[in-house]
Amino acid sequence: MPLTGDVDRLAEAAFDGDRRALARLITIVEEGRPGAGRVLGLAYPRSGRAYRIGLTGAPGAGKSTLTDGLITALRRGGDPVAVLAVDPTSPFSGGAVLGDRVRMQDHASDAGVFIRSMASRGHLGGLSVAAPKGLTLLDAAGFPFVLIETVGVGQDEVEVADAADTTVVVLTPGWGDGIQAAKAGILEIGDVFVVNKADRPGADEAVADLRTMLAMGGERPWAPPILTTVASRGAGLAELLDTVLAHRAHLEAGGGLEEGRRARRRGELRTALASAYARRAAADSGAPEHRRLVALVEQGQLDPWAAAERLLGEVAST
Amino acid sequence: MPLTGDVDRLAEAAFDGDRRALARLITIVEEGRPGAGRVLGLAYPRSGRAYRIGLTGAPGAGKSTLTDGLITALRRGGDPVAVLAVDPTSPFSGGAVLGDRVRMQDHASDAGVFIRSMASRGHLGGLSVAAPKGLTLLDAAGFPFVLIETVGVGQDEVEVADAADTTVVVLTPGWGDGIQAAKAGILEIGDVFVVNKADRPGADEAVADLRTMLAMGGERPWAPPILTTVASRGAGLAELLDTVLAHRAHLEAGGGLEEGRRARRRGELRTALASAYARRAAADSGAPEHRRLVALVEQGQLDPWAAAERLLGEVAST
Numbered sequence: 001m002p003l004t005g006d007v008d009r010l011a012e013a014a015f016d017g018d019r020r021a022l023a024r025l026i027t028i029v030e031e032g033r034p035g036a037g038r039v040l041g042l043a044y045p046r047s048g049r050a051y052r053i054g055l056t057g058a059p060g061a062g063k064s065t066l067t068d069g070l071i072t073a074l075r076r077g078g079d080p081v082a083v084l085a086v087d088p089t090s091p092f093s094g095g096a097v098l099g100d101r102v103r104m105q106d107h108a109s110d111a112g113v114f115i116r117s118m119a120s121r122g123h124l125g126g127l128s129v130a131a132p133k134g135l136t137l138l139d140a141a142g143f144p145f146v147l148i149e150t151v152g153v154g155q156d157e158v159e160v161a162d163a164a165d166t167t168v169v170v171l172t173p174g175w176g177d178g179i180q181a182a183k184a185g186i187l188e189i190g191d192v193f194v195v196n197k198a199d200r201p202g203a204d205e206a207v208a209d210l211r212t213m214l215a216m217g218g219e220r221p222w223a224p225p226i227l228t229t230v231a232s233r234g235a236g237l238a239e240l241l242d243t244v245l246a247h248r249a250h251l252e253a254g255g256g257l258e259e260g261r262r263a264r265r266r267g268e269l270r271t272a273l274a275s276a277y278a279r280r281a282a283a284d285s286g287a288p289e290h291r292r293l294v295a296l297v298e299q300g301q302l303d304p305w306a307a308a309e310r311l312l313g314e315v316a317s318t
Numbered sequence: 319m320p321l322t323g324d325v326d327r328l329a330e331a332a333f334d335g336d337r338r339a340l341a342r343l344i345t346i347v348e349e350g351r352p353g354a355g356r357v358l359g360l361a362y363p364r365s366g367r368a369y370r371i372g373l374t375g376a377p378g379a380g381k382s383t384l385t386d387g388l389i390t391a392l393r394r395g396g397d398p399v400a401v402l403a404v405d406p407t408s409p410f411s412g413g414a415v416l417g418d419r420v421r422m423q424d425h426a427s428d429a430g431v432f433i434r435s436m437a438s439r440g441h442l443g444g445l446s447v448a449a450p451k452g453l454t455l456l457d458a459a460g461f462p463f464v465l466i467e468t469v470g471v472g473q474d475e476v477e478v479a480d481a482a483d484t485t486v487v488v489l490t491p492g493w494g495d496g497i498q499a500a501k502a503g504i505l506e507i508g509d510v511f512v513v514n515k516a517d518r519p520g521a522d523e524a525v526a527d528l529r530t531m532l533a534m535g536g537e538r539p540w541a542p543p544i545l546t547t548v549a550s551r552g553a554g555l556a557e558l559l560d561t562v563l564a565h566r567a568h569l570e571a572g573g574g575l576e577e578g579r580r581a582r583r584r585g586e587l588r589t590a591l592a593s594a595y596a597r598r599a600a601a602d603s604g605a606p607e608h609r610r611l612v613a614l615v616e617q618g619q620l621d622p623w624a625a626a627e628r629l630l631g632e633v634a635s636t
Contacts, residue, residue: 043621261618276629278592280595298583304362304583304586312591312598
């Protein structure tokens, strides 16, 4: 259990560029260990400088390879890069996912690259609770670019899109047509669309379908570009980085970057509030009346929504 | 704004088999209209008889066609069937998703089939808040079988798996290998796995990969079977229904069905509590101290997690 002084020293080292200290700091925050609140309090005022690039899309679309390529492209400019890779928590997938990250470990000897995995499930509130904290720490540690890579298409991805300044949606020719993209709800979260594995049949159709579906959404201040890449050969990655930087310039010129960050902080507060409330409820769960209501709900005798209102009354009156 | 008497009459009609009344009841609950709490209070004691079958998997896997085939297979036995189709909320996809459901509307003239779409986003708490309520209403209306169809692979799907007695995970040969399935976190939520579009190349490999990955999870009381289907031709659907019913028999024999339902009700209570707390916080958001803290967070001057603790103190002390 670190003392406040220890946590302060660890944070100072991490924010000064000590990568091992940074890794320990993230673990403290991710696992909610003692001192986690202190760490966040120190990190927030130092954050807000990193540009956050999210990569999301269906499993198998090649996001890890694309992330790897973006790291290389960014490193060419000399900037340090941090990556937060968000994986579903799974007793099955731990090893498999780590295996998949081996490619990125080509950068392991590069002190300018910091890669961290985080689990999206098994924590109260899922991804939304742990990831924004991790991103704030990476930001406070001075990385001018932070990449956020996620697996799957679903609520997690929407949350990650909220956490990014520019969201890159990765598709493949075989993945499905524009209607499938619409069904997955990804059209409105993408600032940049990438059809990866574009050397496979159907790439042109995928681009055309996407274009049609995006046009149905009407005029927007930023028309999301659709790029093609073959990440495994490095093809199209420089163009992808250029497009991301063009989106950044667009946001900075129109005030959208600051507005987006204010919205993000509001969202983070909502998440923090829900999490704080849930903890409070859990702390009260040993009370006899709480246990009685839970048992009635378990047995199907009491509507859980009515029970929640009664339990809320209990908590609020303590 | 319906009066309590109106809601009671509507609920009575719905639970007696009036499908239009049922549709109106679901809308009241989904949109949180006045009387929603009363409706749930009436529905819960009548629920617990429906067997809930969840279908989930990546977009484009053919879940709608498979759901359609399961309806046909269940109707052959004479049982009424309800379907809750959960779609991502999207300004783009509304029309597209409805178009995709046209196939299911072949059953529109069959009074024994009731199909309802629900949006998974845009509501506080996402899918987890609205869908369990809708399922309870369908259950209370006396359907012996309720199918739950979802789009995408992510947190939503895990929540839907929690809501189902048997979860069917739908994959395709082109979708990816076992490692991709593990990355998407779907291996542990499936009670039955289906490789659909099995007339395409790669079906055998997909089955073999899945088998290998599932074996890595170790021995479980129920070893999830892996089936192949070509839903568009109706191939394999009778076997799929038989397998689902075998899983049901397994759960009933081992006490797992009742245990699963108790866990589901506990989970629903947690969701309801979080939702009630969030409403409470929103109701308090006009207070000057609340507004001041939100502004500090927006400007990046105050850590949202610390702000949440202070706001919680405010709410608890009112």
